[in-house]
Amino acid sequence: MTHKTAILGASGYTGAELVRLIATHPGLEIAALSADRKAGMEMSEVYPHLRHMDLPVLKRIEELDFSEIDICFCALPHATSQAVISTLPASVKVVDLSADFRLRNLDVYEKWYGKPHSAPELQKEAVYGLTEFYREEIRGARLVAGTGCNAAAGQFSLIPAIKAGVIDLDEIIIDMKVGVSGAGRSLKENLLQAELGENWYAYGMGGKHRHLGEFDQEFSKAAGRPVEVQFTPTLVPASRGILAASYVRGDAVEIHAALQAAYADEPFICVLPFGQVPATKHVRATNFVHIGVVQERKAGRATIYTVLDNLTKGSSGQAVQNANLMLGHEETEGLMLSPVYP
Structure with missing residues (x-):
């Protein structure tokens, strides 16, 4: 139909x-x-x-x-x-x-x-639209609220580890590099080529970024108690893509295993072999998410790296994925596109 x-x-x-x-x-x-x-x-x-x-x-x-x-x-x-x-x-x-x-x-x-x-x-x-965690609620929904692209990247990185109890909930830092299309198409002085080219800058610092509201809501729900993370997004001179580096306290092998178990049957999420790090170009213009876990040199410290395309999996692709569920189509219908490369 x-x-x-x-x-x-x-x-x-x-x-x-x-x-x-x-x-x-x-x-x-x-x-x-x-x-x-x-x-x-x-x-x-x-x-x-x-x-x-x-x-x-x-x-x-x-x-x-x-x-x-x-x-x-x-x-x-x-x-x-x-x-x-x-x-x-x-x-x-x-x-x-x-x-x-x-x-x-x-x-x-x-x-x-x-x-x-x-x-x-x-x-x-309204049902929160992070498909991998709200699939059954989305199937029966009339109104689905798509997530923020930054919020999606952070949650894919951390929710399985939070639910599995393998990270310290009071020591989470999310450092995110974000492509400029996430700021929309409206004319803004700070997004002019002369301003943004050869320039990286952080924004929404000091707990002021609105996506923190989503992090607070979803991380606290996953943990069963309040969780507040430190979050700094940085705008980079790239048209699209997000690279999230989440710095956590916990055993890297256990964190990797928790992510693998959580996403084993997910068609759009790929957990890389332990120690490998993803790149935004590997998911460009697709609905895929790549996640890597690295053991830091200090024992009990790990970094979770997650990449997604902010316009596709972070927004419009996620929306189509949700619509597929709402309308009874196969969840992957129309979304199994390969990345645009190089």
């Missing part, structure tokens, strides 16, 4: 990535595309690399007819999805790629995003 699909916010990077993935998906048909400032334009005008595809013209959301839409992907700016999803027919399943429904506690949401949640009833039904 083919399901009719709408992509809201198709003119952004995650929207374009959704188009790329869904266009060749045997069970999904792109029936509607929205963009605010680009309304009335062809997708090929916004993204010339998609000119070979026969796609709907971009429209404003209020111009779309959702009566025959089966699933809607919301690749909208944060704080926009709450209002938009509230207006959609109850029959339409939704995968939201923004931060609007990631945090279950409304007070915590207000703390991190600086404003009250405007759709608390929808929040109650």
Whole structure:
């Protein structure tokens, strides 16, 4: 069965990535595309690399007819999805790629995003979209909240080790290198080539990065008690990709074994042989995650290295993976793409 699909916010990077993935998906048909400032334009005008595809013209959301839409992907700016999803027919399943429904506690949401949640009833039904840990809940969900790309990389690294009790929960440092597409497509001075080229810089330091809200929520749930990690993301002059290095106290062999056991049957997650380190180019433009564990020179210290593509597994690929479950397709449908290399 083919399901009719709408992509809201198709003119952004995650929207374009959704188009790329869904266009060749045997069970999904792109029936509607929205963009605010680009309304009335062809997708090929916004993204010339998609000119070979026969796609709907971009429209404003209020111009779309959702009566025959089966699933809607919301690749909208944060704080926009709450209002938009509230207006959609109850029959339409939704995968939201923004931060609007990631945090279950409304007070915590207000703390991190600086404003009250405007759709608390929808929040109650939202399922957190990290597929490998919420697979069964996602199958029956109407609304799935996609994770942050940084949050996904950190959780893939650490949740199995936390659940297995093989690391010290009070000594976790996550050092993350992030490609610039994670900042979106809007024009920003700090993202100009002259500013970013030959330049790395940390941001969201001192416990201020919003993805810490997701880490607190999911790590604490996995541990059964509060867990707060130290997290520093660094923007690097690469278009896409994330490399997370998680510094932990614990036996490296036991940590590696816990990760291997947790991901043994996962189609998209590969735990490398002990001591090997992954690279972002090995997962570029794919839904795959590579994880390596290294024993540090000091006994009882280990580093977990995790790479994923922020636009695919960190966002749009994860969204399609969730949609497959929600619609009854094979979970891997449309996602078994090999990396773009070199």
